[in-house]
Amino acid sequence: MHRLVFALVLMLSAPAVTAMAARAAERWEILPPTPTPIAAxxxxxxxxxxxxxxxxxxxxxxxxILLHGGLANSDYWGHQITALAPNHMVIVMDSRGHGRSTRDARGFGYDLMADDVVALMDVLGVRKADIVGWSDGGIIGLDLALRHKDRVGKIFAFAANSLTSGVKDEVEKSPTFAAYLARAGREYQAHSSTPDTYDDFLAQISKMWAEQPNWTDGQLQSIQSPVWIVDGDHDEAIRREHTEYLAATIPHAGLLILPNASHFAFLQDPDMFNRAMLRFLDGK
Known part of the structure; x- marks a missing residue:
């Protein structure tokens, strides 16, 4: 696959772009509701x-397999489940310690969470799967491509980073991201079997974010899976230059910047996000 930088015109017609711009010029500043859980x-x-x-x-x-971001849970993927389920077996999971999943005394780490994905695949009898990951989920997808090459196909990595320096300073001061952090706390208390431990959970996740990931150019260059590096043009968390670095370093990776969208593009404009996702996975 040649390196590609996709403009919105590849995703939508010109009239749709004009209408979208007029309708929601500040869409990237909004955090839409978490989708209602879908009966599985x-x-x-x-x-x-x-x-x-x-x-x-x-x-x-x-x-x-859809892998959610840090502090979130699998309910966030509702719009993507409905887009994928007609032609795919869609697997969603709550990462360890998140949502309805439990954790143990081990510190959080991307290698550990990638191993969790493979272990679940073994339980479900899934030998190989494509990955759609958001934020921490995108990092886990890239970790799978590095350490479990034979278990993954395509990797759609949205809002991921490979170095801690790829994250913007004081991201939590963004109003949109601050709203997400507050919501994540409420959702943790609603779903977790240990609802009173959110502060410890947040501290453990924050420690991981401060230290991981730290992959070398050589590690990224060893990835063999087809990869698209995707982000919103107003991402509150990930530096644009880092997103471009990832796409330039992973062999044959594509780069897609979604317009008028942020770290939460899959909620802010699910139709646009899903078109990109399906174009990558299915060539549609």
């Missing part, structure tokens, strides 16, 4: 890697 074809809590991972499965076809 099957769901459960799998005992894997020393913890319990909550998962849901939708549809039939080639497997796609």
């Amino acid at each position: 074809d099957r769901s459960g809590d799998a005992a894997v890697n020393g913890i319990s991972i909550h998962y849901c499965v939708y549809g039939k076809g080639t497997p796609v």
Whole structure:
């Protein structure tokens, strides 16, 4: 795949672009609601890697695993589940310690969370899957491409970073991101089996963010999976130059910047996000 920088005109017609700009010039500043959970074809809590991972499965076809961002849960993927389920077996999971999944005494780390994904795949009998990841989920997707090359196909990495320096300073001061942090705390208390431990959970995740990831150019250059590096043009968290660096360093990676969208583009404009996602996964 040649290196590609996709403009919005590849995604939408000119009239749609004009209408969108007139309708929602400040869309990137809004944090839409978390989607309502969708009834799954099957769901459960799998005992894997020393913890319990909550998962849901939708549809039939080639497997796609959706990996949510830090502090979130799998409900955030509602708009993407409906887009993918007609032609794919869609697997969503709450990462360790997030949502309805549990954690143990081990510190959070991307290698550990990538191993959790593979362990769940083994339980579900899925040999290989494409990955759509947001933020921490995108990092986990790239970790899978580095350490479990034979278990993953395509990687759609949205708002990911490979170095701690790729994250903007004082991101939590963004009103949109601050609203997300507040919501994440409420959702943790609603879903977790240990609802009173959010402060410790946040401290542990923050420690991971301060120290990881720290991949070298050589590691990124070893990735063999087809990859698209995707972000919103107003991402509150990830530096644009870092997003461009990732796409330039991973062999044959594509680069896509979604307009008038932020770290939460999949909620802010799910139609645009899903078109990009399906174009990458299915060539549509």
